[in-house]
Amino acid sequence: xxxxxxxxxxxxxxxxxxxxxxxxxxxxxxxxxxxxxxxxxxxxxxxxxxxxxxxxxxxxxxxxxxxxxxxxxxxxxxxxxxxxxxxxxxxxxxxxxxxxxxxxxxxxxxxxxxxxxxxxxxxxxx
Amino acid sequence: xxxxxxxxxxxxxxxxxxxxxxxxxxxxxxxxxxxxxxxxxxxxxxxxxxxxxxxxxxxxxxxxxxxxxxxxxxxxxxxxxxxxxxxxxxxxxxxxxxxxxxxxxxxxxxxxxxxxxxxxxxxxxxxxxxxxxxxxxxxxxxxxxxxxxxxxxxxxxxxxxxxxxxxxxxxxxxxxxxxxxxxxxxxxxxxxxxxxxxxxxxxxxxxxxxxxxxxxxxxxxxxxxxxxxxxxxxxxxxxxxxxxxxxxxxxxxxxxxxxxxxxxxxxxxxxxxxxxxxxxxxxxxxxxxxxxxxxxxxxxxxxxxxxxxxxxxxxxxxxxxxxxxxxxxxxxxxxxxxxxxx
Numbered sequence: 001x002x003x004x005x006x007x008x009x010x011x012x013x014x015x016x017x018x019x020x021x022x023x024x025x026x027x028x029x030x031x032x033x034x035x036x037x038x039x040x041x042x043x044x045x046x047x048x049x050x051x052x053x054x055x056x057x058x059x060x061x062x063x064x065x066x067x068x069x070x071x072x073x074x075x076x077x078x079x080x081x082x083x084x085x086x087x088x089x090x091x092x093x094x095x096x097x098x099x100x101x102x103x104x105x106x107x108x109x110x111x112x113x114x115x116x117x118x119x120x121x122x123x124x125x126x
Numbered sequence: 127x128x129x130x131x132x133x134x135x136x137x138x139x140x141x142x143x144x145x146x147x148x149x150x151x152x153x154x155x156x157x158x159x160x161x162x163x164x165x166x167x168x169x170x171x172x173x174x175x176x177x178x179x180x181x182x183x184x185x186x187x188x189x190x191x192x193x194x195x196x197x198x199x200x201x202x203x204x205x206x207x208x209x210x211x212x213x214x215x216x217x218x219x220x221x222x223x224x225x226x227x228x229x230x231x232x233x234x235x236x237x238x239x240x241x242x243x244x245x246x247x248x249x250x251x252x253x254x255x256x257x258x259x260x261x262x263x264x265x266x267x268x269x270x271x272x273x274x275x276x277x278x279x280x281x282x283x284x285x286x287x288x289x290x291x292x293x294x295x296x297x298x299x300x301x302x303x304x305x306x307x308x309x310x311x312x313x314x315x316x317x318x319x320x321x322x323x324x325x326x327x328x329x330x331x332x333x334x335x336x337x338x339x340x341x342x343x344x345x346x347x348x349x350x351x352x353x354x355x356x357x358x359x360x361x362x363x364x365x366x367x368x369x370x371x372x373x374x375x376x377x378x379x380x381x382x383x384x385x386x387x388x389x390x391x392x393x394x395x396x397x398x399x400x401x402x403x404x405x406x407x408x409x410x411x412x413x414x415x416x417x418x419x420x421x422x423x424x425x426x427x428x429x430x431x432x433x434x435x436x437x438x439x440x441x442x443x444x445x446x447x448x449x450x451x452x453x454x455x456x457x458x459x460x461x462x463x464x465x466x467x468x
Contacts, residue, residue, distance in 0.1 A: 002409065011404075018400075018402060047231065051228055054220050054223055058217065061307075062303060065300050097232065
């Protein structure tokens with residue numbers, strides 16, 4: 001005999017597992033909070049460094065004629081320190097955004113997982 | 127008005143029953159619009175302009191998740207840029223990488239807004255996408271719209287300097303870079319347009335969340351007005367050169383279109399039929415979950431159809447309570463049944 005309540009609960013769980021949010025939450029549930037945040041920060045650090053390098057390259061290319069015309073007038077030390085400061089500012093901003101983004105995602109996933117696990121418990125008690 | 131509301135309900139019902147097929151068709155149409163626009167914008171002759179390649183890619187987009195459409199469109203843009211020269215393609219590839227690293231990593235769902243903004247701009251309805259984005263998305267999607275606008279103007283710039291680029295050899299890279307890149311300071315129309323779009327998105331989003339009656343419709347209209355006001359301010363203060371009558375006319379068209387789209391699609395929660403498979407120790411379950419409202423309506427409709435097929439509602443035979451046939455009643459059995467129930 002099919003237990004209707006059991007089928008309903010199983011359907012709810014299957015919907016969660018099949019959905020995008022559910023898949024993400026299940027993936028994140030494998031990590032501890034600190035590990036997840038650390039991983040997000042490491043990823044952000046490398047990606048920001050690559051992104052800044054690319055941005056710098058494109059900016060230099062876009063202003064190549066100006067740079068070549070005024071090459072003797074450019075103070076290398078000032079230009080270098082400006083590039084470094086720009087990198088540090090961008091890195092700081094990216095890290096802050098990356099951290100907050102990862103934290104919000106993790107907390108949201110945790111909330112979803114709590115409900116999912118309680119439903120799983122209910123199912124095993126049936 | 128009743129007809130419009132009925133049509134809306136019918137659309138919801140249609141989606142609830144055939145969501146799988148409708149989604150595939152809509153994704154196919156969306157991908158075709160994006161890819162055909164890219165072909166017409168670049169006016170190329172290479173593999174990325176081939177109708178067969180475009181059709182196959184659109185078909186792929188229709189079966190993959192919606193996030194794939196902006197990605198494939200991005201690949202097509204970079205591919206078309208490579209046809210104009212190795213340096214042009216490399217610059218577009220780097221540009222997209224930067225956009226992905228700094229924005230789409232955090233908001234992957236906003237890719238569609240980015241790829242549809244240039245389509246809206248080229249159709250002459252620049253306010254349409256920002257108004258829809260304001261109703262449906264968060265204000266952070268304004269960044270995607272800004273990137274979309276930048277991509278559009280960058281493609282325009284390439285089209286302007288296409289002939290000059292074809293003549294210049296790759297070794298003249300400095301002159302080529304001057305032809306490829308947009309001068310951000312000189313291109314006032316682009317910058318003012320970006321500000322106007324951002325303002326329209328933020329205002330539409332804010333008014334939508336106020337929650338009064340017809341807030342969505344008011345938000346769209348208000349967003350359109352703010353867009354025009356920002357363009358006018360740009361003309362008078364920032365030195366942009368928009369043709370005001372045409373901007374007002376096209377914003378009116380954009381607002382009307384956005385109102386239609388909002389009424390039928392954006393403000394509704396379309397629920398589709400879902401199919402699931404799972405198992406326990408005893409059974410395999412194949413579940414088809416239909417949204418409740420439509421399942422109920424469908425059941426009533428089926429019952430009516432059955433009744434009509436049988437020639438009207440079935441009439442039960444009512445026992446004559448006033449004159450019961452005492453001899454025909456089996457009292458012993460009735461007693462046993464009632465005891466069983468006890």
